Amino acid sequence: MGKFKLKCLKCGREYGQEYRLTCENDDAFLRAEYLEKRLELRNQPGIGRFHSWLPVQEELTTDAGPITYKSEAFARELGLSNLYIGFSGYWPERGAFIKTCSFKELEAHPTMQLLKETGGKAIVLASAGNTGRAFAHVSALTGTDVYIVVPESGASNLWLPEEPTESIHLISMSPGNDYTDAINLAGRIAKLPGMIPEGGARNIARRDGMGTVMLDAAVTIGKMPDQYFQAVGSGTGGISVWEAAMRLRDDGRFGQKIPKLQLAQNLPFVPMYNAWQEKRREIIPELDMKDAKKQVEETYATVLTNRTPPYGVMGGLYDALTDTDGIMYAVTREEAIEAKALFEAIEGIDILPPSAVATASLLKAVEAGNVDKDETILLNLAGGGYKRLKEDYTLYQIEPVATAKNPDISLDELNI
Ligand SMILES: Cc1ncc(COP(=O)(O)O)c(C=O)c1O
Numbered sequence: 329m330g331k332f333k334l335k336c337l338k339c340g341r342e343y344g345q346e347y348r349l350t351c352e353n354d355d356a357f358l359r360a361e362y363l364e365k366r367l368e369l370r371n372q373p374g375i376g377r378f379h380s381w382l383p384v385q386e387e388l389t390t391d392a393g394p395i396t397y398k399s400e401a402f403a404r405e406l407g408l409s410n411l412y413i414g415f416s417g418y419w420p421e422r423g424a425f426i427k428t429c430s431f432k433e434l435e436a437h438p439t440m441q442l443l444k445e446t447g448g449k450a451i452v453l454a455s456a457g458n459t460g461r462a463f464a465h466v467s468a469l470t471g472t473d474v475y476i477v478v479p480e481s482g483a484s485n486l487w488l489p490e491e492p493t494e495s496i497h498l499i500s501m502s503p504g505n506d507y508t509d510a511i512n513l514a515g516r517i518a519k520l521p522g523m524i525p526e527g528g529a530r531n532i533a534r535r536d537g538m539g540t541v542m543l544d545a546a547v548t549i550g551k552m553p554d555q556y557f558q559a560v561g562s563g564t565g566g567i568s569v570w571e572a573a574m575r576l577r578d579d580g581r582f583g584q585k586i587p588k589l590q591l592a593q594n595l596p597f598v599p600m601y602n603a604w605q606e607k608r609r610e611i612i613p614e615l616d617m618k619d620a621k622k623q624v625e626e627t628y629a630t631v632l633t634n635r636t637p638p639y640g641v642m643g644g645l646y647d648a649l650t651d652t653d654g655i656m657y658a659v660t661r662e663e664a665i666e667a668k669a670l671f672e673a674i675e676g677i678d679i680l681p682p683s684a685v686a687t688a689s690l691l692k693a694v695e696a697g698n699v700d701k702d703e704t705i706l707l708n709l710a711g712g713g714y715k716r717l718k719e720d721y722t723l724y725q726i727e728p729v730a731t732a733k734n735p736d737i738s739l740d741e742l743n744i
Contacts, residue, residue: 332383334358334532337643345383347446349527357643359571360532366579367543374425375434378540381575383533384441390469391425392433394541396548396706401674406694410704412549414541418713419677420720427489427721430680430711431541431565432462435534440466440474442533443524449473453526454514456507456561456631457485458680458711463526464488464496464726471495475523475744477514477732479505481630486726489717497744500728505735506624508635512735520739529564529638538565539572545706546582553706555699556587559659559685561632563600563645565710566591570648587706589654590698591645592689594632594664594681597623600639601656604649609640628661629681655698657689664688680711 334343338356351358364380372379374393382388396414403411415424416431426433440463443451450473453463460476467474468490475497478486483500499517501510511528518525529535546552552573558565566589576582593601602616603609617623617635624633638644648654668684679687690707693699717723730742 330363331385332360332362335361345446347442347448347524349525349530355641357530357641358532359643360536362575367547367576369547375437375537375540378543381539381543381572382438382536384438385445386441388437388441390437392427392437393425394431394434394544395419395422395424396545397422399675402671405670405674406691407701408694408699408705409702412545412553412704412706413675414545414706414708415677415712416541416710418717424713426713427717428458428461428465429714429717430458430462431538431708432459433465434537434540435459436462436466436537438533438537439463439526439531440470440472444470444472448524450475450523451526452514452518452523453477454507454510455482456510456633457482458631460486460498461488464492464498465490467495468493473497475499475514475517477501477510477517479507479510482507483728487723488726489721489723491724492726496726498726498728499730499732499742499744501732502734505732506621506635507633509735511636513732513737516735516739517744529562529567529644535564535568535571538568541565541708542569542572542576542587546576549704551583551704552576552585553587554585554703555590555705556708557590557592557686557690557693557705558708558710559592559594559629559632559682559689560600560645561682562634562637563591563639563648565708566645567638567643567648569708570652586652589649589652590657590689590693591649591654592657592659592685594627594629594685595658595660597627597633598658599635600637600645601658603639604646604654604656609646611637611639628664629685631682632685655693657692659685659688659692663692667691677712678715679709680714683709683711686710
């Protein structure tokens with residue numbers, strides 16, 4: 329018997345269990361509808377616990393998964409009484425074993441499993457760093473081929489906690505190309521025979537994998553949080569927790585109120601923040617990201633720089649913000665660095681730049697009165713524990729098999 333079906337959010341057309349990114353009638357998102365309406369936790373160490381709402385048949389056995397804990401010291405510093413930290417990274421003392429140090433691994437495990445279960449052999453994706461590392465790691469574990477296109481600024485992020493395998497094909501781009509150029513090149517490679525495009529936010533395995541951060545929080549706290557904080561680049565994480573919250577609401581045991589999304593971008597590159605200030609569904613490039621490439625170069629948290637985020641699409645971030653009466657923040661580099669230092673000193677674990685941006689947005693929210701002191705708040709620290717990981721593991725750099733001068737390069741010339 330089937331475990332889930334896919335449904336188009338616009339026309340309602342239904343599809344079976346396949347690796348499908350788009351509806352044949354329109355461009356709205358597809359969403360998975362699971363047969364199990366109640367979350368039944370499985371006896372697995374990581375993300376596989378949430379098998380009820382992952383679009384895979386076989387339970388995932390990896391120990392990588394999200395963790396949630398109640399903050400004491402940092403919460404006290406902020407004057408909050410119910411602050412929970414969702415941590416995706418490596419922190420064995422707290423039971424966190426994501427060895428590529430970001431929530432992108434929560435996307436990679438179910439995606440690669442769905443690919444395998446639907447007969448796919450090779451997957452193609454673009455990455456600013458963390459996503460590529462996560463998929464490369466799962467490729468090293470499973471032997472499934474992955475083709476990763478990364479801008480030069482992200483190449484140093486492509487390390488692994490094990491020796492890279494031949495199933496990993498890294499294509500680096502020359503300086504001057506950004507994440508969006510990588511997306512464009514990956515889109516062309518994905519059209520080659522035998523290649524499956526990973527799909528970004530359109531990939532339901534990716535969204536529902538990330539949604540486990542909300543599931544873990546609800547199970548740990550006993551209800552959904554009131555407020556949800558995260559830094560966004562494409563916004564996939566925000567969309568994912570919104571969808572997970574709707575499933576929790578329908579389950580009935582975790583409250584009926586969907587958490588308010590409080591999301592942050594990093595100045596100077598803040599297109600979704602700008603559009604949301606005016607409650608606009610469309611991002612207008614000349615207004616919202618003027619001199620985008622220059623802005624991207626100046627951004628501290630580089631993984632938050634996506635020039636074509638799934639913001640206006642039906643089922644995308646604009647809808648998630650609208651539905652939850654959400655708030656967006658624009659955080660400066662200095663605010664992020666200051667928040668990172670404060671958090672690390674108090675909580676005792678290192679966090680990645682996007683998590684620093686999320687932390688800074690919480691500080692801003694407290695100052696602006698956008699949260700009440702006793703509300704239940706979930707701060708999603710989507711990446712961290714890199715320094716901690718280096719104490720336990722040797723890290724290996726992935727070497728590119730090819731370098732692309734630009735996104736329009738001849739694929740014959742690339743020779744991959
Ligand atoms: C640690 C971390 N946080 C946040 C983000 C932003 O996620 P998204 O692009 O899904 O909005 C990323 C993206 O790579 C990330 O690696």
